Amino acid sequence: MNIESSKPLREFNSFGFDISAEYFVSVHNTNELAEALEWSKKKNISVLILGGGSNTVLTRNVDGLVIHIAIDGYNELPVADENYANLNVGAGVNWHQLVIKTLSKKLFGLENLAMIPGSAGAAPIQNIGAYGSEIKEVITSVEVLDKTTSELSVINNSDCAFGYRHSIFKTNAGSNYVVTAINLKLCRLDNPRIEYQALRDVLNQQGIENPTSQQVFNSVSEIRRTKLPDPTQLGNAGSFFKNPVIDRHQLDTLKQTYYKLPHFEQPDGTFKLPAAWLIEQAGWKGHRAGPVGVHSKQALVLVNHGGGNGQQIAILAEQVRNDIQQKFGIALEREPVIY
Numbered sequence: 001m002n003i004e005s006s007k008p009l010r011e012f013n014s015f016g017f018d019i020s021a022e023y024f025v026s027v028h029n030t031n032e033l034a035e036a037l038e039w040s041k042k043k044n045i046s047v048l049i050l051g052g053g054s055n056t057v058l059t060r061n062v063d064g065l066v067i068h069i070a071i072d073g074y075n076e077l078p079v080a081d082e083n084y085a086n087l088n089v090g091a092g093v094n095w096h097q098l099v100i101k102t103l104s105k106k107l108f109g110l111e112n113l114a115m116i117p118g119s120a121g122a123a124p125i126q127n128i129g130a131y132g133s134e135i136k137e138v139i140t141s142v143e144v145l146d147k148t149t150s151e152l153s154v155i156n157n158s159d160c161a162f163g164y165r166h167s168i169f170k171t172n173a174g175s176n177y178v179v180t181a182i183n184l185k186l187c188r189l190d191n192p193r194i195e196y197q198a199l200r201d202v203l204n205q206q207g208i209e210n211p212t213s214q215q216v217f218n219s220v221s222e223i224r225r226t227k228l229p230d231p232t233q234l235g236n237a238g239s240f241f242k243n244p245v246i247d248r249h250q251l252d253t254l255k256q257t258y259y260k261l262p263h264f265e266q267p268d269g270t271f272k273l274p275a276a277w278l279i280e281q282a283g284w285k286g287h288r289a290g291p292v293g294v295h296s297k298q299a300l301v302l303v304n305h306g307g308g309n310g311q312q313i314a315i316l317a318e319q320v321r322n323d324i325q326q327k328f329g330i331a332l333e334r335e336p337v338i339y
């Protein structure tokens with residue numbers, strides 16, 4: 001275990017902020033993780049767990065120890081049903097590389113989640129989702145280490161409290177866990193999900209009616225390349241706000257003023273609104289506040305044009321949030337973690 005001090009974190013946060021950690025260590029297995037936690041306890045310093053840093057806004061230099069989860073591993077486990085495969089994946093595995101690898105092995109179910117940056121271990125934290133799929137549909141359990149006791153345990157899917165960009169790991173009840181591995185159940189039958197309209201539109205344009213999972217992967221990747229800024233070129237953390245959910249009464253009231261308001265009915269009778277539409281309507285798309293701003297092509301993405309910092313992003317996010325509250329009476333919820 002190699003603990004470094006005054007470690008630059010530029011390559012460990014997708015906004016590309018020039019900040020540093022007082023102490024930093026990459027851990028490659030659960031023993032190293034337990035050792036690093038023990039070390040922090042002896043020094044009486046705080047701990048920040050980081051995967052790829054693509055859903056974290058670092059607003060200041062980090063006091064204490066950053067533990068970068070670099071636990072590798074990809075194992076297919078024996079399974080009774082020949083139509084499925086069970087996989088055990090280390091928390092430090094790069095998510096997109098995992099999607100590519102499973103497809104190459106003809107294991108299906110992750111194709112709609114292509115090109116989401118970050119680590120496999122962070123995927124259950126906010127129940128990553130895109131293009132009609134969420135990780136909760138294929139995750140069977142999450143392996144964790146308790147930060148206080150260093151005990152290992154396994155949390156079954158039904159106990160993860162998965163919701164829209166939410167899980168137990170974002171609550172007090174789960175905040176003490178470090179994810180060390182995830183267990184997935186993938187399908188050997190090539191039967192991808194294509195309910196998501198934007199995905200269907202792209203497939204239709206290509207004349208593909210019954211796509212393979214590889215074709216879905218290709219289409220999702222293509223949409224994402226055109227719609228979202230590449231964090232290696234323009235620092236960002238993807239969607240900055242969740243899509244708000246409102247009831248019918250609120251929808252009817254809003255539609256009196258905004259008759260074009262797009263809305264998607266949910267199974268429970270509520271309505272999901274595209275936060276990007278609200279932000280764009282409020283005039284924020286392309287807005288610049290010095291080195292940071294709202295992306296010119298996708299209003300849901302806040303960006304660092306270069307030389308910006310996390311505090312500037314946090315202030316801009318708050319300004320957008322307040323404005324949306326004032327104009328639409330809707331409280332936008334942040335997606336990334338502000339530290």
Ligand SMILES: Cc1cc2nc3c(=O)[nH]c(=O)nc-3n(C[C@H](O)[C@H](O)[C@H](O)COP(=O)(O)OP(=O)(O)OC[C@H]3O[C@@H](n4cnc5c(N)ncnc54)[C@H](O)[C@@H]3O)c2cc1C
Nearest residue numbers: 051052053054055056118119121122128129130179237238
């Ligand atoms: C361009 C872009 C596009 C994106 N698109 C999507 C999208 O389509 N859908 C989506 O859901 N998200 C999206 N995201 C957000 C982000 O990629 C995901 O949330 C991803 O899962 C974060 O992984 P990470 O390893 O970078 O997490 P980090 O930013 O390192 O960590 C995020 C949070 O999880 C905690 N954490 C990380 N690893 C662990 C662990 N092993 N155990 C316990 N806690 C941990 C951290 O402490 C932090 O609180 C996008 C981001 C970008 C930059």
